[in-house]
Amino acid sequence: MQVNLSTVREIRLKSRPLGVPTPDNFELVSTSLHAPREGEVLVRNLWMSVDPYMRGRMDEGPSYIAPFELNQALEGTAVGKVIESNDPNMQPDDYVKSFFGGKEAFVAKASEVEKLNPVLPLTVAPLETYLTVLGAPGLTGYIGLFCIAALKPGERVFISGATGAVGSTACVLAKAIGCYVVGTAGSEEKRLWLERELGVDAGINYRAPHLESAVAKAFPTGIDVYFENAGGDQLRVALDNMRTFGRIAFSGSISQYNNTTAPSNNANLHNIVTRKLRAEGFIVTDHLGQFENFHRIAADLIHAGKLKWHHTVFEGISAVPQAFVDLCSGKTFGKSLVRLSSE
C-alpha cells in the first residue's frame, strides 16, 4: 500500500447547511503532502467515522467543540495504517486512530495519533469496530448507563436510537447485567434486528402510530433509566413514563440537530419535579480513562456473540457528502462509516 503524495484528496465544508446537509455543502479537493519529517508519520486512512455530533460542528456558534472551518478538511475519528514513519515509536503497518478523518492520507506528528492495539483478533472484531462498538460510540453507551445513570441490575431501561453504535452497545450492556431493555428504531426492519439479533426484550418503531401506548405497554410499572439519543417525541413519551427517582442520561437528541428554527420540544419537563428525576448530560471525551474497563467487558460480550453491530458503509472519500445526507435523513442503519481505502 502506497500513498502518492502529490494527489491526496480531502473533503471540505464549503458552506454551512440549513437543515439536512446537501452535497453542495461539501467540496472534494486534491492536495499534496510533504514527506514525513523527524517525529512525523505518514498515514493512509482506512475508515472514517460519520457521526451525528458532526452535524453540530457544521453550524456556527460555540458548543463543547469548535465549529468546522469553511474550506478546511472535515475533522473526525478515523483508523488508518502507518505507511512511513520518522518517529521511533511508530512502525510501518501499525494501525492508528486519529482525528484526521476527512483525508485519504495525512502527515502528522506521531504524538497526534494513537497506536491501536486490538483487544480481539481482527477476524472477530474488525478494524472498523474501533470506530463503532469498540470506539467512542460504544464507550458512550457504557458511560451513559453506568457513570451517568448509575444503572443497577434488574432495572427497566428505555434506549432511544437503539440501532446506532451508542444505543446498541447500551442495549447489550444493560441486558448483560440483567436489566429489562426496550429500544427504539426508525423502521420495522431495524426494530426486528433489535429483537432478533441484539436480543432486547422489546423493540419499538418510533415512526409507527401510537408511540405513547407502545411505550406505556412495554413499561407497565414505568422506566427506571432512559438513555436519551433522540429528543422530540421520544423524550416526551419517556418523561411521561418515568418512575419516581428515575434517571435520564442525555447523550444526544438527533431528531433536533437539523432544526432550522428554535428547537420545539413538547417534553413535559414538569415531570422532572413531580417524579424527582435526575437528568444529566455528558460528553464521552471527559471519560476516556474508562476505555480499558469498557473494552474488557465489550470483548467478553463480542466473544459470547451478544454484542453485535450493524454498519452502513459508504465507499470512498467522494461518498462523504452522501453519508451525511443519509445520516441526517435517518436513512442509515447502525453506525455510518466511509471506507476511505482497502488494505
Next chain:
Amino acid sequence: MQVNLSTVREIRLKSRPLGVPTPDNFELVSTSLHAPREGEVLVRNLWMSVDPYMRGRMDEGPSYIAPFELNQALEGTAVGKVIESNDPNMQPDDYVKSFFGGKEAFVAKASEVEKLNPVLPLTVAPLETYLTVLGAPGLTGYIGLFCIAALKPGERVFISGATGAVGSTACVLAKAIGCYVVGTAGSEEKRLWLERELGVDAGINYRAPHLESAVAKAFPTGIDVYFENAGGDQLRVALDNMRTFGRIAFSGSISQYNNTTAPSNNANLHNIVTRKLRAEGFIVTDHLGQFENFHRIAADLIHAGKLKWHHTVFEGISAVPQAFVDLCSGKTFGKSLVRLSSE
C-alpha cells in the same frame, strides 16, 4: 378564643379549573364538628398556606400527591391553636401545624398534627413564617441549593421566582455562603425589593423586554447553578447561559401550571448534553429530616436582618378562592397566605 362546633366553615373544590382558577370552582360550606374524643384535639386554624403546587392538585390524574377530591375541603398546610385536647401530649393554647388547611377549625387525632416549637420569639418571626420562610417553602430553597444542586461558596446562582418564599430563602442562603446571586421577579416593584431588601446582586424583571440580554449581562461568565421555579422563557434563557457542568435544581415551573394544552417549552434541552448539565427534580417532603439544620441557619439569618419575607395576606376563609385566582395570575407578591382567624 372559642369554636362554635355547629358552624365551622370549610372551602371545597366544586369543579376542576381549566387554566387559571375562577371563584366558581370553589364552594364555601358550613359544617359541624364533634367534640374531641379520646386521643383527639380541637384546633382553630389561624393561617392557611396557598401554594402553587396546590394548583396541580386541582387537576385530575396521577402526580406525586393525589388530586383534591371534588366536594371535599381543600387540604393544605396550616398553623393553628389547640382549643381543647383529649390527648396528654397536647394542651390548650399549643400551636400546631397540620395539613387541614381548608377549614376554620377541625377535630383530628393528636398524632395527625405537629406541635410547633418556635425557633425564634414570635415577635421576631411571627407564626405565619412557619408556613413561609421557616416552613416547607424555606426548606425547599435550602434543599434545592445544597442537597440537589450542591452549591458551593463563590458560585454564580440564578434563581427564578425569587420573591416567593422558596426563591427568597434560596437567595438569602446563597448570599450567606458568599455566592453571586441574581433573582427574577414579575414587576419593577418586586425587582427593587430583591435588590434593596433582600440584597441580591441583581434583580431582573422577567416581564420586561430583553430577558435574554439581561441574563447574559448579569452572568458574563455563565451560571453555575439555576434554581428553577418558573419554566418557560426563564428556563430557556437559563439553559442558554449555563456553564459547563452546571446544575439545575427543578423545584417547580409555575408559569406552566395553568396551561390547558400540552406544555409548550422551547427550552434548548440539547444544552444539557453539550454543557454536561445535571438537572434534578425534588419534592421537599422527602427531605423533612433537614428541618433542624435549616432552622439553625435560618434563625441566624433572621436575627442578622438578612432573611426577610414579603407576604400577600387574604382575610378570612371566604377569600381562599380569590387567593388562588391572584396566585395563579401572578398578582401576588411573596408568599400567599389566608388569615383564617385572629388570636
